[in-house]
Amino acid sequence: MDGTPRVALLGLHGFGRVHLDGLLRLAATGAVRVAGLADPRPPAPDALERVRALPGGADVPVLADAATLLEQVRPDVTIVSTPIHTHLPLARLALGVGSHLFLEKPPTASMEQFRDLSAEVTAAGRVCQVGFQSLGSHTLAHAARLVADGAVGRVRGVGVHGAWVRERSYFTRAAWAGRMELDGLPVTDGALTNPFAHATASALRVAGVPDDADITVELERYRVASPESDDTAAARLTVAGTPIVVAVTLCAAEQRPPLIVVHGEQGRLELEYTTDTLTGRTADGTPVTGPPGRTVLLDNLVAHLADPTVPLLAPLASCAPFMHLLEAVRRDGPARPMPPGAVTEIDGRPVVVDADETMRRCAEELALFSELPAPRPVVRG
Ligand SMILES: NC(=O)c1ccc[n+]([C@@H]2O[C@H](COP(=O)([O-])OP(=O)(O)OC[C@H]3O[C@@H](n4cnc5c(N)ncnc54)[C@H](O)[C@@H]3O)[C@@H](O)[C@H]2O)c1
Structure with missing residues (x-):
């Protein structure tokens, strides 16, 4: 390049x-x-209009067909922001014209x-x-460093709880x-x-889970508004004996930022990964805060291409641990319908009863819905 x-x-x-927006921002800086x-x-x-307003923007091709565009312009980098089941075929087309992804x-x-794509990216040298x-x-990087340095002692487990609000239109968009x-193709x-x-x-x-970690996954998945997959679920990933529990719903009464809780034997960290807010205490009782700021991933990719000593922050290989969860969900198939008694309605939208509290308890107890101690959550069916 x-x-x-x-x-x-x-x-x-x-x-x-x-x-x-990100592309136009970077294009404006040259x-x-x-x-x-x-x-x-x-x-x-x-x-x-914004694309046409760029210097040379009048000549930027805007086409309906991705294959035709890629053949015509042979870009250095292709951003794929399309439905999940189109990622692999489009990524292949982009690699085929020599593009990074x-x-x-x-x-x-x-x-x-994932394995096919990983091999093809490597073979293409992209x-x-x-x-x-x-x-x-x-x-987040600071929180990971604290954990790696043993600042909270041995990690007993990590819990994540999330409660978001999605209108019915989200599932029909x-x-x-x-x-x-x-x-007949997986979407997952x-x-x-x-x-x-x-x-x-x-x-x-x-x-600090390594890319090649052996991970087992347990799932409890329900659907309320979703046509087939889960909108309310708990998952436990176990890595070398350490549980990571993720309990989430898109059918909460109110939206709030999701929270990652690191349960250390001698301390505790809480990270809101959507707002970059870190709190907690280390083993010696020191309160924790995090340095603010984010590196935008497209900027990081561009910086890496200019200077390969700049590490990619979210390379494909680093997604392998997450893919164990996705594959377990795919194999699990359609989510179970939520029992009617566990659902109420607010402003015409279905809401899981006590959803927020249930997700918090799972992250705190490192438990799936069915394992929560009394009081028994309604999600358990
Ligand atoms: N990083 C994030 O926070 C975040 C947030 C939302 C969505 N996403 C991801 O972004 C992707 C798109 O999600 P969405 O919710 O915007 O989907 P969407 O269905 O709302 O929009 C997808 C767009 O891709 C277009 N498209 C479909 N096939 C195409 C093709 N072959 N070539 C070119 N364009 C094509 C569609 O016409 C549509 O405009 C998904 O992978 C989703 O998981 C990421």
């Missing part, structure tokens, strides 16, 4: 809007050039696809950054939303594998 990287974006709506955009749905008029999370819809943006957080499969969309994928990926990073 000579000079300024030329970056293409596949997927312009949904989260693609965030990528377009760090990248916009090579082209593709989406079968035409871009929003304001998005197109910025691939949205979850990177693929199955472990087999790099792939995955859109786990919290892995660019300086606060696209044919793939909340689906395990589409047209769900609370654990998509919106709260960051929760698990962040917890694994804080716990």
Whole structure:
């Protein structure tokens, strides 16, 4: 690659809007050039206007077909921000024209696809950054260093709890939303594998789980508003005897930032990975805070391409531990319908009774729903 990287974006709506913002910000500084955009749905008029307003923006191709765009512009970097089941085929097309990748999370819809893609990225001599943006957080890196340095003593376990609010329209926005499969292909969309994928990926990073770790996964998955996959679930990943419990719902009464709790034998850390807020106490009772700030993952990829001694913050290989969770979810199949007695309604949207408290208790007890001590949670069915 000579000079300024030329970056293409596949997927312009949904989260693609965030990528377009990032791309235009970097293009305005001269760090990248916009090579082209593709989406079968035409871009929003304001998005197109902003691209056309760039120096040379009038010539940026905006096409419906990703393969045609990639062949035409042969970008240095391709951002793939499309439905999960399209990641592998689009990544292959991009690698085929010699492009590096910025691939949205979850990177693929199955472990087999992940292994195939990893081998193909290596064989092509390209790099792939995955859109786990919290892995660019300086606060999260600080928490991981504290854990690695034994600041909270031996880690008994890590708990993550999340309670978000998603309207019914979230699950009907696209044919793939909340689906395990589409047209016979794995999709593996769900609370654990998509919106709260960051929760698990962040917890694994804080716990210092190596890429090649042997991980067992236990699951309890329910659906309330989701057509097929989980919107309320608890997972326990066990790594060398240490449990990492992730308990999450998209059907909470109120939205709040998810929390990672590191249970050390001599201390405790609490990290809100969406707001980069770190609190807690180390073994000697010192209160913990974290350095603020985040490195944006696209900026990190561009910096890495200019100088390979700059490490990628979320390389494809580092997603292997998370992929154990995704593969377990895929094999688990459709989530169980939530028992009607566990669901109420607020403003026309289904809400799991006591969801917030139940998720907190799972993270605190390092327990699945069915294992929580009395009082018995309604989620348990
Ligand atoms: N990092 C994050 O925090 C975050 C947040 C939301 C979504 N995501 C990820 O971003 C990806 C997209 O999710 P979304 O919610 O925006 O989906 P979406 O369905 O709302 O939007 C996807 C866009 O991709 C387009 N598209 C589909 N097939 C395409 C193709 N072959 N070529 C080009 N464009 C194509 C669609 O027309 C649509 O505009 C998913 O992988 C999702 O998990 C990441």
